[in-house]
Amino acid sequence: MAYDIETKCIHLEEKEPTCDKSGAISFPIYQTATFAHLGLGKSTGYDYSRLQNPTREQVEKVVANLEGGADAVAFSSGMSAIAAVMELFHPGDHLIVDDDLYGGSVRLFLNISNKNGIEVTSVNLSKESAEPYIKENTKAIFMETPTNPMMNVIDIRKISEAAKKSNLLLIVDNTFLSPYFQNPLKLGADIVIHSGTKYLGGHNDTIAGFVVSGTREIAEKIRFIIKTTGAGLSPFDSWLILRGIKTLAVRMEKAQENALRLALWLKDRPEVVRTIYPGLTDHPGYQIMKKQTRGFGAMLTFEVSSKELVEQILKKVKIIQFAESLGGVETLITYPITQTHADVPPESLAKNGINDRVLRLSVGIENSEDLIGDLEQAFR
Numbered sequence: 547m548a549y550d551i552e553t554k555c556i557h558l559e560e561k562e563p564t565c566d567k568s569g570a571i572s573f574p575i576y577q578t579a580t581f582a583h584l585g586l587g588k589s590t591g592y593d594y595s596r597l598q599n600p601t602r603e604q605v606e607k608v609v610a611n612l613e614g615g616a617d618a619v620a621f622s623s624g625m626s627a628i629a630a631v632m633e634l635f636h637p638g639d640h641l642i643v644d645d646d647l648y649g650g651s652v653r654l655f656l657n658i659s660n661k662n663g664i665e666v667t668s669v670n671l672s673k674e675s676a677e678p679y680i681k682e683n684t685k686a687i688f689m690e691t692p693t694n695p696m697m698n699v700i701d702i703r704k705i706s707e708a709a710k711k712s713n714l715l716l717i718v719d720n721t722f723l724s725p726y727f728q729n730p731l732k733l734g735a736d737i738v739i740h741s742g743t744k745y746l747g748g749h750n751d752t753i754a755g756f757v758v759s760g761t762r763e764i765a766e767k768i769r770f771i772i773k774t775t776g777a778g779l780s781p782f783d784s785w786l787i788l789r790g791i792k793t794l795a796v797r798m799e800k801a802q803e804n805a806l807r808l809a810l811w812l813k814d815r816p817e818v819v820r821t822i823y824p825g826l827t828d829h830p831g832y833q834i835m836k837k838q839t840r841g842f843g844a845m846l847t848f849e850v851s852s853k854e855l856v857e858q859i860l861k862k863v864k865i866i867q868f869a870e871s872l873g874g875v876e877t878l879i880t881y882p883i884t885q886t887h888a889d890v891p892p893e894s895l896a897k898n899g900i901n902d903r904v905l906r907l908s909v910g911i912e913n914s915e916d917l918i919g920d921l922e923q924a925f926r
């Protein structure tokens with residue numbers, strides 16, 4: 547019997563024990579660098595914690611199970627996970643990337659990947675097909691949906707058909723919705739990436755990343771890369787993510803409920819020029835979301851009438867914290883132009899409508915009336 551996603555956040559499937567041999571309900575933190583062998587050719591299955599550690603292995607099994615992947619590998623950050631995936635490519639390879647991505651991914655592609663001879667072309671995949679941009683040396687398509695911060699929705703099935711026709715890998719950063727709301731592998735993606743720092747951890751208390759592979763063949767390559775380059779998640783951080791995931795379902799439901807409330811409230815405010823939340827029926831991606839996800843998430847973006855108002859809001863919010871990051875129980879407000887997207891070229895920002903009046907909210911699980919009250923006093 548396959549468990550429902552809510553159960554999978556807490557238990558592995560039947561054969562796999564949720565506890566270790568001791569029966570500990572909370573999986574132990576194996577704080578060790580290395581493992582003893584009982585003799586030549588005899589092994590417990592563990593050699594050295596850069597390669598594998600029981601606590602890391604446990605969180606990897608949970609994440610692979612949540613995404614329906616062949617394997618998941620836990621990294622020390624979302625960026626180290628993305629950097630590891632880029633090691634699959636060689637100088638001379640070309641990638642098509644969506645043009646509204648997490649700023650750190652853009653910085654990686656434009657500075658590190660380019661230096662290593664990997665060429666990227668950015669395309670608005672929510673509006674355009676990838677096909678005209680595919681060249682002889684194109685190896686992969688990289689995207690997020692909904693995108694950061696403009697909440698564009700991309701049809702994963704459609705992009706995956708184009709990718710399959712030309713033998714390209716489809717890589718989806720699924721951080722914004724978490725595996726609770728969206729499973730890109732089931733829609734045709736080959737690799738899923740998470741910044742575990744966000745919804746999986748859920749408490750703004752640690753940094754982590756995941757690469758989930760759809761096939762054993764890709765998984766083997768990722769395993770070789772982590773063993774060689776060494777950015778594995780530590781035992782303690784693995785435990786924090788394991789603990790975070792146990793409440794993923796309830797956190798996502800509550801945060802989503804709050805986000806819809808806030809979106810509807812913002813939409814009616816005279817100071818707000820536009821409210822972008824894919825759970826609003828007039829969002830251009832609403833119908834695609836209905837087809838490919840189980841929910842709309844808790845990220846929303848809005849534009850106010852002036853930069854002065856942005857400054858006022860960021861100064862006056864009390865419950866809502868002015869901070870980078872997302873996906874935690876605390877509601878955070880971000881100013882993309884100076885924070886998450888500071889290193890994105892100005893032309894790209896302008897093209898995507900990211901101006902100095904755009905704010906992003908990661909809605910947490912506080913009381914929604916308290917959140918609205920906080921915004922109301924900050925707007926005044």
Ligand SMILES: *Cc1c(COP(=O)(O)O)cnc(C)c1O
Pocket residue numbers: 623624625626648650651690694719721722740741742743744753754755872
């Ligand atoms: C935060 C984030 C990352 C980077 O993850 P870190 O854990 O901060 O390294 C990558 N993609 C998205 C969509 C993110 O929000």
